[in-house]
Amino acid sequence: MLHEALFGARPAAEAVIAEDGGPLGFALFFHNFSTWQGKRGLYLEDLYVTPSARGRGVGKALLRHLAGLAVERDCARFEWSVLDWNADAIAFYRAMGAVGQDEWTVQRVDGDALRRLAGHLDPD
Structure with missing residues (x-):
């Protein structure tokens, strides 16, 4: 499924990999749109740095690379979500210039609720 999303006829996402003699981390992202x-815009879905590479600037390099892509592609913004309990990640993102969007809350419909909303399951 991930292979199709990245390399299929209609790629839904892109990924970049940080390497130094082997993989150190990756960033998976896609474009969204701002009315x-x-x-x-450029939306970062996943940022991962191997534990042994953390603190070595890999995450910063990945974010800088994606920011460069957003500028090159004339994106209005570069954004992502972070869990509110992940204080280390939030501090890292703030140090990179990110600003929290506290007035927005993420809404999600998945699983049976998604199928129900789509009319593919009977209401409860």
Whole structure:
């Protein structure tokens, strides 16, 4: 499934890998769209750095690379979500210039609730 999403006929996402004699981390991202700006944005879905590579600038390099792609692609913004309990990640992102969007809350429908909303399951 991931192979199709990245390399299929209609890729849904892109990924970059940090390497130094082997993989150190990766960032998986895709484009979204802002009706407020009238432009697409770049959304970081996953950022992972191997435990042994943490603190060596790998995460920063990946974020800088994606920021460069967002600028090159004329994106209105570069954004991502972080769990509110992940204080280390939040501090890292703030140090990189990220600003929390506290006025927004993520809404999600998945599983049976998604199928129900789509009319593919009977209501409860």
